[in-house]
Amino acid sequence: MNNRNRGKNTGDDTLFGTGKQIDKLKSAVQDMQYLLSRDYAEKASSELVGNRYRLKTRQIQSVRGASASNAQIQNRKSKQLEVSELENTTIYLDGFNVLILLESLLSEAYIFQGLDGCFRDLSEVHGTYKRVNQTFSAIELIAKFYQNSKVQKIVWIFDKPVSNSGRIKQTILDFATENNFNWEVDLEFNPDKFLVENAEIVVSSDAWILDHCKNWFNLIQYVMDEEKLAVNLIKMF
Template identity: 30%
Template structure:
C-alpha cells in the first residue's frame, strides 16, 4: 500500500530521529524533500519514531487481559476517531511503536455522525469484556458538542452495565495520563503514562486490508 517514495521517507525520518533531530523539523524536512501529500505527512508525523521512543512506548503498552480491576482514563476523541476510521474502512496504521493510529486530522473539527454511536457501543462492549474496575471518558471541552457526546456516552455506559463516567474537560492529556491505565495513542500522553491500553488494536481482526503496518518496513 506504500510507494517506494513513502518507504524511503519513513526510513530517512527514522534515521534523523535516531540521531536526535527535533521531530517537527525532521518531519517537515523529509516531507518537503519528497514533496509528500498531506496524508503522507500525517503518516510521518503520527507514526514514525526513533528506536528509543519505540522501546519507551512499548514498555508502557499492556495487553487487554491485564487491565482487570484497573481504572482506565480514555482519551475520548483520540480513541473514538480511530475506531470510527476502522468502521468506515479508512486507512489505519500500525505504527513503529506498535500502536494503531488513524490518519485523520479532524480533531478540533470533529462532528458526530452515524458512526459515532456505533463506535461508542463497540468500545464499551470491548471494555466490558476486559473487566476494568472503572472507566472514565474525557472529551475536550473546546470541541463542538462535546457535552452532548459525553452525555450519550454516560447513558450507554449505564445501559450496558459498565461502571464509569464521561465528561468534558480542558487539559485532557494531563488528566488522562494520571489514571492507572491510559487509553490513548497520543505520543505525549503515552510518554507520561505508567500503563497504556491500545483499544483500536482490539478491532483490527478482519480489517487487515486497510492496515498499513510500518513495523514490517525496515
C-alpha cells in the same frame, strides 16, 4: 442520524493505495526514525523527509504519526500492557482520539500502524466534533472490550473546549446507564495533561501521552483482532 462518515478523502487512494506509494512511505518513516533518534526536531525531520520523497501533505502527516525515535519506541513498549493485566482496573480513554479513530476505521478510511505499534488516522477535529454514522458502532466496540476484558471501570476524557463535547458525553452516559456499565465521562480543558497526571492506564495513540503516561493499552489492536474487522490498514514499517 446523518449521512456523514470519516472515510477516505478525495485523492487518498492515489496517495496510499498503491505498493509504490506505500514503499515510499515506509522508506520515509525509516529516515524519520534515523533523524529523530539523533535528536533532530520532528518538524525539521518531516520537512527533510517530505522533500526527499516528494510527499504530499497528507502523506507527510501519516509519516509523522507513524515515526518515533529508538528511545521513544523502547519507552512506549516498556509501558504497554496486555489485556490479561486489565482485570479489575480502571482504564482512562483519550475520548476523541479513540472514538474518532474507531469511526475512521469503521468508515474504511486509511489507518496507519506506526513503529510503536499504535494505529492512527488522518482525521482532525477543528474545534468541533460531529457525530457520524459509525459513532454508535464505535461506542459498542468499546462496550464489548469492557465486558470481555473484565475492566472494573472506564473513564472517558474529552476536550472541554471542543464544541459538542457535552453532547457526546451525554450520549455515552445514557448508553452506560441503559447497559449498567461502570463508565464515567469527564470534560477537561487540558485532557492530555490530565491523563498523564491522573491515569494509571491510558488508551490513546497520542505521541506525547504515550511518552509521558504510566501505562497504556493498545485497544485498537485488541478490537481489530477480536472483531476480525476488515480495515484499510497500512503498516508503516
